[in-house]
Amino acid sequence: MSKREMGRGLLRKIIGESYFQKREASTNDFNKDLRALSEEYCFGEIWQRPGLPPKTRSLLCIAMLTAMGKSAELRLHVGGAITNGCTVEEIKEVILQSVIYCGLPAGIEANRVAEDVLKERNLI
Structure with a gap:
């Protein structure tokens, strides 16, 4: 393949x-x-x-996309994170940590995107 x-x-x-x-x-x-x-x-x-499990890669993507302010891609990767076994709590914690390093506006936008995805999936 x-x-x-x-x-x-x-x-x-x-x-x-x-x-x-x-x-x-x-x-x-x-x-x-x-x-x-x-x-x-x-x-x-x-x-x-093999160096990182998909769950960790998903959490890294959420943090990086938050930092770059890429909401459309963030939406996709929040959903992917759930598929890869991330919990709602883990996603929330990554966004909260990102607020400290990326700034409040980036964190607020990321939180909004994540919340929308998690509501669509009936997880919150």
Whole structure:
């Protein structure tokens, strides 16, 4: 199995079948190369490494996306974190820690995004 195929399988698991199918349906000539890059190197290479479990990688993504203020990607990764076994409490703690290092506005936005995702999944 190629790294891209492995990455696509992991991505499908993390983001869920419904979102994966929407992503597939919206792939076009403009975005297909970027998506292939993400599938092969992000999810096929880095996420497949044995050094950190998926749960830890998810928590790191939440912290980094909070720091960068990337709400759309944060939404996706909060859902993925739940899929990867993170608890609501762990997600909350990562966001609270991020507030201290990234600033209150970034933390408030991250908290808002996480809260929306967790409500959608009936977890809070």
